[in-house]
Amino acid sequence: MKPRIKKISVIGSTGSIGVNTLRIVEKFPDRLKVVGLAAGRNLPLLARQVEKFRPARVAVGDPLLIPALKSRLKSKKLDILSGPPGLVSLARDQEADEIVLAVSGSTGLHPALAALQAGKQLALANKEALVMGGELLMKAACGLGNSLIPIDSEHSALFQLLEGKNSEEIVRLFLTASGGPFLTRDPRSLSRVTPEEALSHPVWKMGEKISVDSATLMNKGLEVIEARYLFQIEPGRIKVLIHPQGRVHALLELKDGAVLAHLGIPDMRIPIAYALSYPDRWPLRLPALSLPELKGLTFLEARPQRFPALRLAYSALDAAGTMPAVLSLANEIAVEAFLSRRISFPRIVELVAWVMDAWKENPAASLEAIAAAEIWTRRKTEAVIQRWR
Amino acid sequence: MKPRIKKISVIGSTGSIGVNTLRIVEKFPDRLKVVGLAAGRNLPLLARQVEKFRPARVAVGDPLLIPALKSRLKSKKLDILSGPPGLVSLARDQEADEIVLAVSGSTGLHPALAALQAGKQLALANKEALVMGGELLMKAACGLGNSLIPIDSEHSALFQLLEGKNSEEIVRLFLTASGGPFLTRDPRSLSRVTPEEALSHPVWKMGEKISVDSATLMNKGLEVIEARYLFQIEPGRIKVLIHPQGRVHALLELKDGAVLAHLGIPDMRIPIAYALSYPDRWPLRLPALSLPELKGLTFLEARPQRFPALRLAYSALDAAGTMPAVLSLANEIAVEAFLSRRISFPRIVELVAWVMDAWKENPAASLEAIAAAEIWTRRKTEAVIQRWR
Secondary structure, three states, X not given: OOOOOEEEEEEOOOOHHHHHHHHHHHHOOOOEEEEEEEOOOOHHHHHHHHXXXXXXXXXXXXXXXXXXXXXXXXXOOOEEEEHHHHHHHHHHOOOOOEEEEOOOOHHHHHHHHHHHHOOOEEEEOOHHHHHHHHHHHHHHOOOEOOOEEEOOHHHHHHHHHXXXXXXXXXXXXXXEEOOOOOOOOOHHHHHHOOHHHHOOOOOOOOXXXXXXXXXXXXXXXXXXXXXXXXXXXXXXXXXXXXXXXXXXXXXXXXXXXXXXXXXXXXXXXXXXXXXXXXXXXXXXXXXXOOHHHOOOEOOEEOOOOOOHHHHHHHHHHHHOOOHHHHHHHHHHHHHHHHHOOOOOHHHHHHHHHHHHHHOOOOOOOOHHHHHHHHHXXXXXXXXXXXXXX | XXXXXXXXEEEOOOOHHHHHHHHHHHHOOOOEEEEEEEOOOOHHHHHHHHHHHOOOEEEEOOHHHHHHHHHHOOOOOOEEEEHHHHHHHHHHOOOOOEEEEOOOOHHHHHHHHHHHHOOOEEEEOOHHHHHHHHHHHHHHOOOEOOOEEEOOHHHHHHHHHHOOOOHHHEEEEEEEEOOOOOOOXXXXXXXXXXXXXXXXXXXXXXXXXXXXXXXXXXXXXHHHHHHHHHOOOOHHHEEEEEOOOOOEEEEEEEOOOOEEEEEOOOOOHHHHHHHHHOOOOOOOOOOOOOHHHOOOEOOEEOOOOOOHHHHHXXXXXXXXXXXXXXXXXXXXXXXXXHHOOOOOHHHHHHHHHHHHHHOOOOOOOOHHHHHHHHHHHHHHXXXXXXXXX
């Protein structure tokens, strides 16, 4: 029996997840077809992707970029959308069966919600969407697997480990963290860290925002929040382990004492492919994980007290409402400020803490409340940055 | 809803698995009831177990032991069976829902087959039954889980990891081995190993036969054969890894490169309880596996070329027919000969190799052929031992 071809749109196609998604499409042309592509401003790469995959629709980050993209394309008949509304309309496009949402940051929330509301399968790599609007997204999804599959390697691992288990069997989830490039570094020297140093992740090659988030451990904090919503589990049962070797992505402790773990080489094509092939698996023909070559797998409990970014994540979950959105947005702005050398590395997490502390009302997380929190957070965060300079 | 009480019989109740099974029964008196007990010759313990669990039927290893057991019991009305026919009749006893088969060695084959043929759930700790009569048992079983659940920790781990997977997803199975007490010892010194040294396993506290089998690595060889029949997978896709820390019991490599692992503290109550609670899990309240306390998990490929017992196991699978039975029986006799100081430690595996090499006909494994192979193997093995002395 010939398998049906799944039609996918890749929102964020020029980033690391997007590029790897398209490598999988190339590997499985009889299973996948690209019907939509969206990118921010990397027009040369987007144009090459359009020529190769011939989607029916394309979106760019800004309407002003449309002419420049057109001039790079042979086909003049392409439907080109733009800006946040372009992403939303691509996410709901009736041509697509599955949306791979791989933009970074708060941009992801609206297209994620749109895709779920339109009944699409959503392969979600954008963690900020879940952090900001976890309850909204989970309400719009018809259950994990049916309409929402995480791409984040830790969450893909947990999603796989949890398959067929009922929640009553689960004691704890463990997310692993490499610990980032500064794990063993003297904390007093962190104020001199440059963006270049922060971007050199020891295990994964990733985009800029997530690399900085990994260095501050805010990435793991966001993942704790993500896990809380995805798997509907109390925050107290989500633990973080520092695991410098980066081969065990997540673990699951069951009520009889058994612990299940998900391992693999650090290659995002594995979780991306799973989000596309689920419930099947495809032969990716990547190098196998060589267990004998691992020189000793270690795990260190990452106590929230020791890692301020984790502490903030748990306290955002504790506060609930729009607090996770404020955390995520303040962090996004703080990372940009660090990358443009406006604040020092340790200031990123300090800034988030400061802004969260100033967020007093904390209404429940409706789309309107999140939008209001976003405006407030941008203004507040910028004001603090200005004051600190 | 009150759960139905499962009625179990424990065949081999005074050994390590039997005793741990009864500890679980004590922990879950509203889930489990003992209706049958069988032991070889440890009458004091068997009598205490009978007084405590009040089974309807009991079996001892030899009819001559019946009066001695009776004299230890208050209740005089107990139905006492004996010898191999006693085990078989206990295995088929219509009172029991599930049989925990925890005798050691070739004694297990007939009761295992009887339990499956009588439509019982069989929780199988006796690996020799599967090694000797793998095809017969799998034919009698209505599929793994439905009527046969392994208790061996590695196979319980694999059984759990394989749940919900289809065979087409599986690339390889990995069984881990502690490597036994002599892994790092100079091979030339092994001829001076005493039974006491061979019985001191670095990770697990177990019976004598399995402890010696662990020291020779024949235990892992038997487990490779067991896995081949249980999971119906080609021998070439079953690998052994030396994992001295003994916390990862087995791993499963899937076709997309993901590797799933099953970890836990080394406590046989976990796999025993799973065989009783399946498909549920019960809260055993054992100490949790502390990942941070593990000082580095390592894995070393155990090449059959380096470990003669493994090489013999793979070649027995290659020969198929009654060869695995000959391997298992020759090993059983060789281990007894070592424990009674009739042969030296390295001679155990040499003896098995020698006997396997002399087994030329190798008919298909019917019960009759296995019985004939057993007679031949006993005679042959004894003859070689005599010659070597």
